[in-house]
Amino acid sequence: MTDIVDSIPDLVARLDHARAEGKRVGVVPTMGALHTGHLALVDEVRNAGANFVVLTVFVNPLQFNDAKDLDAYPRTLDEDARAAATRGVDLVFAPSPGSMYPPGHQTSVDVHDLTRRWEGEHRPGHFRGVTTVVTKRLALTAPAVAIFGRKDYQQWVVLRRMVEDLNLRIEMRAMDTVRESDGLALSSRNGRLAPTDRVRATAIARAMRAAQRRFADGERRRVVLEGVVRDSLNGDVDAIDYVACVDPETLEPASDGSVTMQLLVAVHVGGVRLIDNMRLVSTP
Numbered sequence: 001m002t003d004i005v006d007s008i009p010d011l012v013a014r015l016d017h018a019r020a021e022g023k024r025v026g027v028v029p030t031m032g033a034l035h036t037g038h039l040a041l042v043d044e045v046r047n048a049g050a051n052f053v054v055l056t057v058f059v060n061p062l063q064f065n066d067a068k069d070l071d072a073y074p075r076t077l078d079e080d081a082r083a084a085a086t087r088g089v090d091l092v093f094a095p096s097p098g099s100m101y102p103p104g105h106q107t108s109v110d111v112h113d114l115t116r117r118w119e120g121e122h123r124p125g126h127f128r129g130v131t132t133v134v135t136k137r138l139a140l141t142a143p144a145v146a147i148f149g150r151k152d153y154q155q156w157v158v159l160r161r162m163v164e165d166l167n168l169r170i171e172m173r174a175m176d177t178v179r180e181s182d183g184l185a186l187s188s189r190n191g192r193l194a195p196t197d198r199v200r201a202t203a204i205a206r207a208m209r210a211a212q213r214r215f216a217d218g219e220r221r222r223v224v225l226e227g228v229v230r231d232s233l234n235g236d237v238d239a240i241d242y243v244a245c246v247d248p249e250t251l252e253p254a255s256d257g258s259v260t261m262q263l264l265v266a267v268h269v270g271g272v273r274l275i276d277n278m279r280l281v282s283t284p
């Protein structure tokens with residue numbers, strides 16, 4: 001089992017020691033409940049040259065706009081540390097909410113335009129929570145390289161912008177979404193799906209692939225592509241928060257005729273909110 005450190009001074013001491021030995025620190029920020037996708041991030045950060053990997057586990061209250069969702073979020077620290085050990089993680093940093101946000105804490109980080117739509121609109125305050133906690137995690141670990149999954153595509157674009165805007169000298173890496181064989185994107189939330197809902201959730205990847213096929217066949221009208229996804233999802237999911245074909249960089253609705261679009265989807269299935277995305281390209 002990888003060592004778990006929960007105090008900030010202990011984390012700093014371990015990192016100072018690693019750096020004094022010439023190690024290149026890589027960080028994998030997570031909220032725990034690790035799955036194969038998280039472990040693939042660990043492998044990838046090593047491929048990026050990190051030889052001291054810190055995996056942070058912190059269910060960040062600031063990024064949950066729904067208290068029930070925060071309560072329901074799985075907390076499996078011991079299992080996480082065991083899983084981390086199988087991939088050679090050097091340290092798990094799992095602070096308490098009180099040490100991350102001590103009394104008197106009053107600073108937050110905001111990225112403006114990129115957070116206005118999609119997740120930002122449906123989860124007010126969510127991105128402020130994410131950008132604030134990621135800034136703190138990066139400040140505490142001061143890594144050479146940090147890695148995030150593209151499954152949270154908007155989050156990835158927002159964090160990349162934030163690191164650039166704040167002149168943080170950290171190499172930001174992203175990794176493609178890891179999927180089950182039936183296409184469902186790996187997520188810590190999948191474990192909350194009842195077996196029949198787990199089957200229904202496969203509609204998301206199917207719907208995105210249907211849009212991808214239409215795009216490859218030459219369809220370039222945003223609304224038509226979004227309609228393909230909605231039609232395909234209807235009947236399988238309980239509610240759709242949004243289906244949007246966007247510019248991959250600005251996250252604004254894509255212009256008709258664009259040579260590439262990022263398809264973003266957020267739905268509810270059996271009481272669980274799931275998000276996914278896919279790059280639409282002419283030759284997939």
Ligand code: PAF
Pocket residue numbers: 029030031058060063130133134152155
């Ligand atoms: O993607 C997540 O798990 C979280 O949003 C992150 C980046 C670890 C911040 O809490």
